[in-house]
Amino acid sequence: MSEIQSEIEASLGVGDTKHHLKTWLLWIGVAVVLGAIGWWWMQDAEERAKVTYITEKVSQGDLTVTVTATGAIEPTNQVEISSELSGTIAEVLVDYNDTVTAGQVLARMDTVQLDAQLAVQEANHAAADAQLANARASLVEAEANYDIARQLDERGVTSRTNLTVSEAALGRALANVASAQANVDLAQAQLEAQIAVLSKATIISPINGIVLDRTVDAGQIVAASLSAPKLFTIAEDLAQMELQVDVAEADIGRINVDDKAIFTVDAYDDHPFPAQISMVRYAPDSTDGLVTYKAILSVENDNLLLRPGMTATADISVAQYNDVLLVPNAALRFAPPQVVEVEASDKNSGGGGLLGLIMPSRPADSTRAGSDSTLWVLRNDIPVEIEVEKGDSDGLQTIVAGGDLVDGDQVITDMIEGR
Incomplete structure (x- = not known):
């Protein structure tokens, strides 16, 4: 019976109709899904x-225009003290952070050899004085002999030759005095030079200030034959400091003397310090092709918070505008x-x-x-x-x-x- 039914459906084409129906239903489903995807895409595209x-x-x-520059804090006047003499340091009388005054002794060198040389010059000076005294005594004698010979010649009692001899002796006496005086002057100059050399064995401070650095100890040998060695560094007044900043060449045209500035240092990053430009140097500094110019800012440091060498970042006010639209x-x-x-x-x-x-x-x-x-x-x-x-x-x-x-x-x- 089933075989007969299959032959009848095949003769009528019923199987092909079912197959085509399934195919169309599949395409219709795909179209619906793709349509939904397209509708979602368009809605999402609008979003x-x-x-x-x-x-x-x-x-x-208000608007304040600033130029930013970095630099270092330095003393207004800093002096490096050296020695002109070679020798051994006998004693050092100051240390780091000591306050010193002008003329105060900082260190002394061994002066045994210098003292001996001074004694020689003093002896030479004494010998020259003695020679001068001898020459002056001879001059007095020559002057007396000349006066007697002249008087006798005027009376015609003595010969003309005696007068000539007395006159020549007087001239030699005068020359001897002049030579002896020159020797005395030379001995005096040599003595003063030796005293000056001896004085340089005592290292003194040329200014009032604070000792920032000391590079010498007692017993150390100082050699000044090639270059003067740095023994001490003294800052004159740490209450008056200066900030030296490097200003880029693009900004230097806006910087002027008396411009106000605010700067900070790493040690007190929440404490701004005021400053004022006192000088803008014309000399350029070039590093790796970057050209900058040095601006010097005056800084008050009464509480001594700032120390030499501190790195600072400064904002320099170059223009101020009030009540403008920003x-x-x-x-x-x-x-x-x-x-x-x-x-x-x-x-x-x-x-x-x-x-x-x-x-x-x-x-x-x-x-x-x-x-x-x-x-x-x-x-x-x-x-x-x-x-x-x-x-x-x-x-x-x-x-x-x-x-x-x-x-x-x-x-x-x-x-x-x-x-």
């Missing part, structure tokens, strides 16, 4: 196309995307119909192009472009003028496209 603007408020206020610098850099039309063939590259739902056409290309003389303001949720005139800037905010920009306007600084 992705939404734009969120980030804004900041325009403000009316906008964040990010607003001047912002520009909305500009849509660039694509060719029709590109628009339809995704195809149409069901394939178009699966692969929608790609959006138009967009770029951001703006002008540094315009701002974008969000008004009623719509970005509006406003032309302005830019002024000075402190790196975070910029002075603007012109246009219809007012205090409280919301300028656009950035945007977020989609979710």
Whole structure:
């Protein structure tokens, strides 16, 4: 019976009809699923196309323009004390941080040899004095003999030869006195030179100040034949310091004498110190191709918190503006995307119909192009472009003028496209 039924269905084509029906039902199901996916894609694309603007408020206020530079704290007057003599240090009388006065003895060198040389010069000076005294006595005798010979010659009692001999003896006596006086002067000069050399064996402070460094100890041999060795470093007054900063060549044109500054050091990073520019040097400093100029700032250090060599970062005030309109610098850099039309063939590259739902056409290309003389303001949720005139800037905010920009306007600084 089943065989007969199968032959009848085959003759009527019932099996092929069932097979085609199943195929169509499968395609219809696939189409429904793809349609749902395409509908979801289009809805999600609308969400992705939404734009969120980030804004900041325009403000009316004061602006201080500063130039930042780094440098080191140094004493106003620092002296390095050396020795002109070679020898052995006999004693050192000061140490680090000691307060000294001008003329105070810092150290003494061994002077045994110098004392002996001084004694020789004193003896030479005494011998020269004796020779001078002898020459002067001989001059007195020669003068007396000459007077007698002259008187006798005037009376015609003695010969002319005796007068000539007496006159020559007087001349020699005068010459001997002059020579002896010269020897005395030479001996005096040599004695004074030796005294000066001996005085250099005593190292004294030339200024009032504080000992910052000491590089010598008792018993150490000092060799000054090639270069004078540094024995002590003394700062004149730590209550008056100076900050030497390196200013970049791009900023040096804005720096002037008497400009105010605030600086900090690592030791007191929460304590700003005031300063004032006292000098801007013309000589350049070049390091790895970077050219800088040295600016000197006067610093009051009455409480002695600052120490020589501390690294400092200074903010120098170069301009001050009051009651001006200010906008964040990010607003001047912002520009909305500009849509660039694509060719029709590109628009339809995704195809149409069901394939178009699966692969929608790609959006138009967009770029951001703006002008540094315009701002974008969000008004009623719509970005509006406003032309302005830019002024000075402190790196975070910029002075603007012109246009219809007012205090409280919301300028656009950035945007977020989609979710």
